[in-house]
Amino acid sequence: MTVLSKADLLEGLRESRPARLQELYERADSVRKEHVGDAVHLRGLIEISSHCARQCMYCGLRAANRDLERYRMTREEILNCALQAERLGYGTVVMQAGEDDRLTAEWIEEIVWWIKRETSLAVTLSLGERRQEELQLWRTAGADRYLLRFETSDKKLFRAIHPSRSPAGPDRIALLRTLKTLGYEAGGGVMVGIPGQSFASLADDILTFRALDLDMIGIGPYIGHASTPLGSGALRPPIDPSEQAPSNEEMVYKMLALTRIVCPNANIPSTTALATINKVHGRKLGLKAGANVVMPNLTPVKYRRLYQIYPAKACIDESATDCNQCLRGQIHSLGRFAGRGTGARGTLEMPASIVPDLSSALVQLQA
Numbered sequence: 311m312t313v314l315s316k317a318d319l320l321e322g323l324r325e326s327r328p329a330r331l332q333e334l335y336e337r338a339d340s341v342r343k344e345h346v347g348d349a350v351h352l353r354g355l356i357e358i359s360s361h362c363a364r365q366c367m368y369c370g371l372r373a374a375n376r377d378l379e380r381y382r383m384t385r386e387e388i389l390n391c392a393l394q395a396e397r398l399g400y401g402t403v404v405m406q407a408g409e410d411d412r413l414t415a416e417w418i419e420e421i422v423w424w425i426k427r428e429t430s431l432a433v434t435l436s437l438g439e440r441r442q443e444e445l446q447l448w449r450t451a452g453a454d455r456y457l458l459r460f461e462t463s464d465k466k467l468f469r470a471i472h473p474s475r476s477p478a479g480p481d482r483i484a485l486l487r488t489l490k491t492l493g494y495e496a497g498g499g500v501m502v503g504i505p506g507q508s509f510a511s512l513a514d515d516i517l518t519f520r521a522l523d524l525d526m527i528g529i530g531p532y533i534g535h536a537s538t539p540l541g542s543g544a545l546r547p548p549i550d551p552s553e554q555a556p557s558n559e560e561m562v563y564k565m566l567a568l569t570r571i572v573c574p575n576a577n578i579p580s581t582t583a584l585a586t587i588n589k590v591h592g593r594k595l596g597l598k599a600g601a602n603v604v605m606p607n608l609t610p611v612k613y614r615r616l617y618q619i620y621p622a623k624a625c626i627d628e629s630a631t632d633c634n635q636c637l638r639g640q641i642h643s644l645g646r647f648a649g650r651g652t653g654a655r656g657t658l659e660m661p662a663s664i665v666p667d668l669s670s671a672l673v674q675l676q677a
């Protein structure tokens with residue numbers, strides 16, 4: 311693990327000279343190659359419910375947003391998506407939702423059991439801040455991973471943009487530690503360029519990833535949603551303008567690259583939010599700056615437009631088959647290959663073309 315100090319991280323985050331940035335991305339890419347190889351893991355995303363009881367100040371799914379039509383997928387629709395993930399050769403499905411109290415622990419448990427029994431997929435859950443008993447139940451049912459982004463390690467800013475449901479609401483950092491003790495692969499992450507977010511707090515975010523020893527780290531740009539207090543400008547967290555981190559793609563690439571160097575064997579996606587601010591090259595540039603995961607959308611097209619955490623999301627009209635072909639094409643154009651297994655942290659996969667060569671060499675050795 312490379313030991314970068316907070317001062318080193320700040321220097322990297324403030325860097326703007328193109329040649330230095332290119333060096334940073336190349337260094338991150340070589341750390342990625344050495345520690346997690348050339349496989350790019352495909353995690354099929356199923357956005358199972360757009361209902362949410364929370365009032366996060368940046369999110370289009372917040373309960374107060376009455377402009378949004380809501381949906382909740384049926385069990386059969388979710389199971390069909392999981393079967394499709396397996397047909398398309400993905401190793402993981404990610405079931406994601408707002409904090410929807412009607413997704414009961416038992417209902418989710420049954421779906422996890424079914425997917426684990428009928429497929430070879432890893433199951434990742436991303437269902438918000440849930441009780442430890444629920445997390446335990448799903449882990450026992452076979453869930454492999456849990457994603458819970460903490461969005462910013464700046465506690466004051468977090469409280470301003472993410473009001474608790476109760477005064478003693480759980481602390482996301484503490485919940486991430488709990489997830490690890492329950493045996494989940496735990497994923498956290500942040501938005502980049504939140505109004506009120508400083509360069510220094512982004513450096514702290516990377517140090518927090520390292521301190522938590524996260525298995526998965528999601529980093530995407532903050533994209534304002536006009537139907538929210540933060541996106542409409544009604545909420546303006548105070549900050550010295552020279553300290554405000556921008557929410558542009560370069561800032562995201564810098565965060566990805568520095569995170570890869572500091573957390574060399576974590577799974578790091580090139581996010582859909584990044585593909586939203588640069589629809590043509592965003593995903594590929596993320597993969598060249600240290601990322602090793604992409605998340606093709608399996609949600610039925612009729613629901614995708616309604617899962618509107620931020621507006622104008624990339625890939626909302628493409629069928630699952632089109633998404634699959636497009637992403638595989640992007641991966642191959644980088645000289646890399648799509649992972650075939652579940653892509654757990656720390657697994658190094660070889661390209662399929664090498665596997666037959668090795669087995670024929672073994673046959674020759676045995677002869």
Ligand code: SF4
Binds near residue numbers: 371
């Ligand atoms: S960020 Fe998550 S918890 Fe907050 S309003 Fe959006 S979906 Fe709900």
